Amino acid sequence: MLLVIVLLILGYIVLDYARRCRLVFRSGVGTKGPFPLPIVGNLYQLGDKPHEALLKYHKQYGPVYRLWMGDYHCTVINDSNLLKKMLNEHIGVFLHRLDIPSIQYFSHNFEGLGFVMDSDKWKERRNATTFALSKNKTRHLYSLMDSSIEEFLQSMKQHSSTGEPFQPHYFSDKLITDLSFKMCFNVEGRNNVYSKRFRMFSDSLNQIVVDLGAPTVYDFSFLLQPFLLKYYQYVYKHSIEIEAFIDQEYDEHIKSFKPEHIDHPRDFIDTIIGRMDEKYSRDQVKTIVVDLVFNVLAASIDSPTGLIEWAFVYLANNPIIQEQVCKELETVIGDRKLSLSDKLSTPYLNAFIKELQRIKPLIPFLPRTCSEDIEIDGVFIPKNTQIIVNFYGIAHSEKYWNNPREFNPSRFLDSKNVNLDYSIFGIGKRSCVGQFIAQDILYLAIGGIIKSFKVSTLDGASIDDSGNLGLTLKVSQSFKVSLKERILN
Ligand code: HEM
Secondary structure, three states: OHHHHHHHHHHHHHHHHHHHHHHHHHHHHHHOOOOOEOOOEOHHHOOOOHHHHHHHHHHHHOOEEEEEEOOEEEEEEOOHHHHHHHHHHOOOOOOOOOOOHHHHHHOOOOOOOOOOOOHHHHHHHHHHHHHHOOHHHHHHHHHHHHHHHHHHHHHHHHHHHHOOOEOHHHHHHHHHHHHHHHHHHOOOOOOHHHHHHHHHHHHHHHHHHHHHOOOOHHHHOOOOHHHHHHHHHHHOOHHHHHHHHHHHHHHHHHHHOOOHHHHOOOOHHHHHHHHHOOOOOHHHHHHHHHHHHHHHHHHHHHHHHHHHHHHHHHHHHOHHHHHHHHHHHHHHOOOOOOOHHHHHHOHHHHHHHHHHHHHOOOOOEEEEEOOOOEEEOOEEEOOOOEEEEEHHHHHOOOOOOOOOOOOOHHHHHOHHHHOOOOOOOOOOOOOOOOHHHHHHHHHHHHHHHHHHEEEEOOOOOOOOOOOEEOOOEEOOOOOOEEEEEOOOO
């Protein structure tokens, strides 16, 4: 029996090796890359900071190289021009994302928007979501943005007046979670019972983001995948809790839905109901709403929260830059409140936020699948190759940036860099659908922090800015800062 098992394993390794050689042989230019082991491929070499490992390979193997994520043949793209061609001119070939069990499970079999695999379904969901997140349909959110940010600044004020150290993670997460709930459920004015339910919901959602951010070798091994899917179905209850919660929200919306809500929706759920009601049955609309809301909430909370936390780190670690942004705000805004119409008159604040997004791209890699054999600029990519767009590599490449490890907002005031087509929100038709909302929130929140407070480290020593990669690139460990309220003379 043991002999049969050993022979089966050896047979698998030999066949697997032949399959890898065939793919590598067909890939031509993209064949360079680190040496893979059977079953795990190069996963074992990525360590606990995969963004740094991929950057190291970029320096070693050039702008396009090969990697094996377990059994998956991947091409890593670190070239901005090639990327633009892939995601703009050949979007049909690179539209879809990665097909692995953890994504299949947590996206309810590739439903929602972010992980949809069917092109027609994606187009329909994408149009509906873009419509629901347009300025016209998110007026309720914009009218609440100011008050939520004011509440956030008040919490900071309390800490500065007592001298108690301030924990950015807790308060940034609260700010962004509240805003996202307002966007989807228009919860303003609901009582505390609701806020308790929303907290529980938020904890479950955070747990899913952690689970999804930690794909294991089981996800990438064809042999082990079926067991993983069963394991998820058995162990993880969070997504069931979240589904039940949104289900209930949907029922309450339907009960109170009036014809006028089609043109004047109260929130995201109303807009999707208004748009889908004619085409689908009530049960189908319910399923679509639950999956879309699930997806939009997961996408809209984690990344903006992470960037606000990074803002605290870079403000505390760079006091001279902090004073420069503050000086601009004092001169341009004076003692009134910052508003979105100030964006054009605050170039240095804009540059600070862009530099933050460059040095810590919240989603450092973007997974896409290549749906047919294709050659672009002499790079051949075989069908079914997984594409890893290495935003972190592009953001830290000496080809595009002088001294890329340095935090230097002024680089974005230089006309050479201002128009560089680089965005942490992605490129082309499948780029981030919430990027304008995210940019508005970040502008008001980060500008508000700098205008009202001086942020410093607790003991004069710099806060660790190396970052940890889960689903997004977060600050490595929980940290606190000291705050001093700024009083205008
Ligand atoms: C700092 C904040 C954010 C960052 C860095 C970010 C980044 C991204 C990136 C890189 C993608 C993938 C793009 C691609 O494949 O080319 C994405 C997709 C997406 N984002 Fe965002 N995002 C942010 C905020 C938001 C917000 C606030 C929302 C919702 C209101 C949102 C909703 C989505 C959705 C639904 C998708 C999937 C789009 C699709 O597959 O068609 N994101 N985001």
